[in-house]
Amino acid sequence: MTEAVLRTERLCKHFGGLVAVSEVSLEFFIDRIHAVIGPNGAGKTTLTSLLSGDLASTSGHIYLDGEDIAGLRAERISQRGVGRSYQKTNIFLPFTAFENCRLAAQSRLPSSMRFIRSALGYREVNEEAMRALSEVGLAHRAQELAASLSHGEQRQLEIAMTLATRPRILLLDEPLAGMGSEDSARMVELLQKLKRAHAMLLVEHDMDAVFALADRLTVMVNGCVLESGAPEEIRASTAVQEAYLGTEETHT
Amino acid sequence: MRGTRVATLVLVGCVLALALLPLFAEKYYIQLFTKMMIMAIFAMSLDLLVGYTGLVSLGHAAFFGLAGYILAFAAPQYEAANLWLSLPLAMAGSGLLALIIGALVLRTSGIYFIMVTLAFAQMVFFVFHDTKIAGGADGIYVYAKPVADIAGWQPFTLDNHTHFYFVVLVLLVLVYALLRVLLASLFGRVIVGIRVNEHRMRSLGYRTFGYKLACFVLSGVLAGMAGYFAAAQFGFVSPDLLGWHQSGGVLMMVILGGMGTLNGAVLGAFSMMLLELGFQGLPAVGGVDIGKHWQLLMGGFIVLVVLLLPHGLLGLGRLASRLLRKPVEAGDD
Numbered sequence: 001m002t003e004a005v006l007r008t009e010r011l012c013k014h015f016g017g018l019v020a021v022s023e024v025s026l027e028f029f030i031d032r033i034h035a036v037i038g039p040n041g042a043g044k045t046t047l048t049s050l051l052s053g054d055l056a057s058t059s060g061h062i063y064l065d066g067e068d069i070a071g072l073r074a075e076r077i078s079q080r081g082v083g084r085s086y087q088k089t090n091i092f093l094p095f096t097a098f099e100n101c102r103l104a105a106q107s108r109l110p111s112s113m114r115f116i117r118s119a120l121g122y123r124e125v126n127e128e129a130m131r132a133l134s135e136v137g138l139a140h141r142a143q144e145l146a147a148s149l150s151h152g153e154q155r156q157l158e159i160a161m162t163l164a165t166r167p168r169i170l171l172l173d174e175p176l177a178g179m180g181s182e183d184s185a186r187m188v189e190l191l192q193k194l195k196r197a198h199a200m201l202l203v204e205h206d207m208d209a210v211f212a213l214a215d216r217l218t219v220m221v222n223g224c225v226l227e228s229g230a231p232e233e234i235r236a237s238t239a240v241q242e243a244y245l246g247t248e249e250t251h252t
Numbered sequence: 253m254r255g256t257r258v259a260t261l262v263l264v265g266c267v268l269a270l271a272l273l274p275l276f277a278e279k280y281y282i283q284l285f286t287k288m289m290i291m292a293i294f295a296m297s298l299d300l301l302v303g304y305t306g307l308v309s310l311g312h313a314a315f316f317g318l319a320g321y322i323l324a325f326a327a328p329q330y331e332a333a334n335l336w337l338s339l340p341l342a343m344a345g346s347g348l349l350a351l352i353i354g355a356l357v358l359r360t361s362g363i364y365f366i367m368v369t370l371a372f373a374q375m376v377f378f379v380f381h382d383t384k385i386a387g388g389a390d391g392i393y394v395y396a397k398p399v400a401d402i403a404g405w406q407p408f409t410l411d412n413h414t415h416f417y418f419v420v421l422v423l424l425v426l427v428y429a430l431l432r433v434l435l436a437s438l439f440g441r442v443i444v445g446i447r448v449n450e451h452r453m454r455s456l457g458y459r460t461f462g463y464k465l466a467c468f469v470l471s472g473v474l475a476g477m478a479g480y481f482a483a484a485q486f487g488f489v490s491p492d493l494l495g496w497h498q499s500g501g502v503l504m505m506v507i508l509g510g511m512g513t514l515n516g517a518v519l520g521a522f523s524m525m526l527l528e529l530g531f532q533g534l535p536a537v538g539g540v541d542i543g544k545h546w547q548l549l550m551g552g553f554i555v556l557v558v559l560l561l562p563h564g565l566l567g568l569g570r571l572a573s574r575l576l577r578k579p580v581e582a583g584d585d
Contacts, residue, residue: 074454078455084455090449090452090455091449092445103442103445107456112442115438
């Protein structure tokens with residue numbers, strides 16, 4: 001197999017006495033979806049935040065293309081091709097869907113310290129924004145205010161904004177959260193399509209989606225990796241059954 | 253579409269009215285409107301921070317006042333300063349101060365940002381208040397208005413109150429147009445994005461600190477322009493020019509008119525100063541001199557506006573246009 005584009009080595013995050021992420025070592029490859037599952041409070045979102053630079057790790061390493069990026073700020077990590085979508089929808093509500101994506105695409109210009117020319121005059125930025133909207137199936141809603149979109153559409157917009165920054169690595173924190181079955185199916189289809197050109201971290205509670213998409217599965221409990229392997233192995237693992245899957249399946 | 257066309261017409265109408273005012277107004281009113289236009293520039297500069305970037309500064313008068321002092325320093329006693337040298341110098345001075353203060357205060361946010369901008373502005377205030385560098389607490393006179401001398405030729409003279417008026421009017425229109433262009437540019441989109449959701453801007457890859465600092469400096473430079481002309485018109489600078497009263501006053505103008513719109517800032521500056529005069533001119537009723545207690549009335553009025561018009565006085569226009577448009581839409585159905 002080719003070399004991992006993103007790799008963590010014994011990554012830890014402590015909040016005071018609380019150990020949120022402990023000694024996590026994971027690898028991410030282009031054309032592979034690496035799903036991370038686990039009960040609430042397992043440290044999945046914290047892990048995502050460490051990778052995206054939203055949080056600084058306490059110890060350990062994050063290698064992007066072989067270079068240690070632990071300690072870099074979110075904006076630097078984004079510029080290096082890591083795109084993140086948030087569990088709690090994190091968009092610009094007063095702007096149109098188009099402007100949300102246009103602003104995301106604009107971030108790839110060498111500088112936005114441009115004071116005279118109208119922002120709408122940058123054709124390549126506009127096209128990139130529309131491409132991202134089309135990709136998630138929101139092109140027909142481009143001129144709607146983000147605040148007036150449905151929850152499912154806002155989730156799609158969240159992904160579109162991430163795509164508009166042209167990342168190579170996608171960190172998706174519960175992209176299906178709160179979505180109806182129809183929207184979920186469309187999102188699963190989209191992620192399958194995106195997989196080809198991206199390395200992907202997928203944090204998700206929807207087990208059907210996870211087993212449909214994941215090439216590799218990691219189960220986290222209390223900040224630690226309980227098990228990591230191919231989806232079939234995880235499904236067969238008794239430790240995982242006890243800690244997580246068993247109880248989850250009685251819910252759904 | 254119709255709404256924006258009406259707004260443009262109103263705007264052009266206002267500028268025309270301002271341009272024609274000196275034809276029939278007395279000297280007192282020409283000077284009053286000059287002062288209002290200066291404050292409108294000051295209010296727009298602050299609105300760039302407060303309304304667009306979401307940075308509530310309570311120390312904006314530091315840049316306004318410093319420019320006034322720079323004019324005082326640039327004018328040799330009893331002689332006039334050269335406008336073309338002293339104005340850029342004053343604006344650059346304010347910009348430099350904004351760069352230094354901004355580099356420090358922009359590391360904080362929210363309530364802390366308000367506190368540290370206030371603290372820095374008060375430090376500047378006490379530098380001029382407690383030292384003898386420019387008359388201390390007594391202030392210093394600017395005896396002569398700056399001259400617009402270009403190799404012996406003077407296109408206008410600021411000693412003439414009508415000339416002064418038109419110079420400030422042209423600058424007001426220029427600053428307004430400049431900010432309009434700026435806000436539609438890549439930079440403008442970034443600062444508004446920062447106000448709405450700075451965290452997301454950073455995760456999209458923007459180094460927000462640099463943009464906020466650039467905005468802070470630009471805002472300081474424009475406040476400096478306003479402060480320069482305020483000092484030139486008044487002919488006197490004192491520490492009050494950069495005190496927190498001044499910062500609070502201009503912030504109130506922005507809130508009164510409507511934050512986050514240039515029109516609101518201008519409207520706020522004009523209406524606040526007109527209201528002040530209106531309240532001061534009220535007659536005594538039953539032995540109580542109402543005019544003397546105008547600040548009480550002003551406070552009450554501002555409370556009412558904040559409670560009833562969340563978009564400031566500019567919200568009145570929106571309300572009116574909505575009321576006017578309703579029947580038309582109903583007829584269309």
